[in-house]
Amino acid sequence: xxxxxxxxxxxxxKTGQSMTLLCAQDMNHEYMYWYRQDPGMGLRxxxxxxxxxxxxxxxxxxxxNVSRLKKQNFxxxxxxxxxxxxxxxxxxxxxxxxxxTFGSGTRLTVV
Amino acid sequence: GQQLNQSPQSMFIQEGEDVSMNCTSSxxxxxxxxxxxxxxxxxxxxxxxxKAGELTSNGRLTAQFGxxxxxxxxxxxxxxxxxxxIYFCAGQLPGNTPLVFGxxxxxxxxx
Numbered sequence: 001x002x003x004x005x006x007x008x009x010x011x012x013x014k015t016g017q018s019m020t021l022l023c024a025q026d027m028n029h030e031y032m033y034w035y036r037q038d039p040g041m042g043l044r045x046x047x048x049x050x051x052x053x054x055x056x057x058x059x060x061x062x063x064x065n066v067s068r069l070k071k072q073n074f075x076x077x078x079x080x081x082x083x084x085x086x087x088x089x090x091x092x093x094x095x096x097x098x099x100x101t102f103g104s105g106t107r108l109t110v111v
Numbered sequence: 112g113q114q115l116n117q118s119p120q121s122m123f124i125q126e127g128e129d130v131s132m133n134c135t136s137s138x139x140x141x142x143x144x145x146x147x148x149x150x151x152x153x154x155x156x157x158x159x160x161x162k163a164g165e166l167t168s169n170g171r172l173t174a175q176f177g178x179x180x181x182x183x184x185x186x187x188x189x190x191x192x193x194x195x196x197i198y199f200c201a202g203q204l205p206g207n208t209p210l211v212f213g214x215x216x217x218x219x220x221x222x
Binding site: 004035040041042044045090097098099100103104105 | 155
């Protein structure tokens with residue numbers, strides 16, 4: 001049982017490049033979330049989805065886009081990466097309520 | 112956005128000592144949760160609290176949901192080296208909204 005899988009685990013981007021982070025869950029969860037973790041800032045919500053085909057903005061959505069075309073996948077896109085987007089990105093899912101299962105993270109560096 | 116004030120930011124303790132950390136908010140939460148993050152991993156749920164005044168234990172961990180529903184604390188008794196990590200409080204507002212996380216308490220245990 002894989003749970004929540006994030007790919008890639010590490011990535012270095014140049015300023016202005018684009019990339020997509022993939023989150024896949026095999027638990028048939030309705031809700032999925034993208035958080036970013038920065039030193040001393042905790043986990044901040046970027047975007048989330050309450051079901052296939054839906055997305056909503058979180059606390060820090062600027063510079064990111066998301067898509068949930070399939071229930072099991074939640075994609076986070078950076079169209080034009082900036083150094084301020086250097087962070088560790090975590091995906092989480094839940095069937096509903098508060099029982100989040102987190103992935104192991106993607107460490108992104110933008111130079 | 113909503114903010115949880117978590118303290119202390121970091122702690123260095125001797126193995127065997129007890130640890131206490133807490134979270135406060137200006138908002139009323141329906142649910143309080145405590146997560147632990149090991150290095151290089153995503154957060155894992157430790158304890159969930161559902162009712163004001165509730166006191167819940169999980170092994171050496173004890174957590175309480177404050178009477179006002181605006182605070183929570185986590186105690187760890189007789190700390191051991193594997194307790195090292197970052198501890199996050201999280202709260203859920205009414206309405207099945209995404210979790211709000213504190214900034215974390217980084218715990219170091221000196222053997």
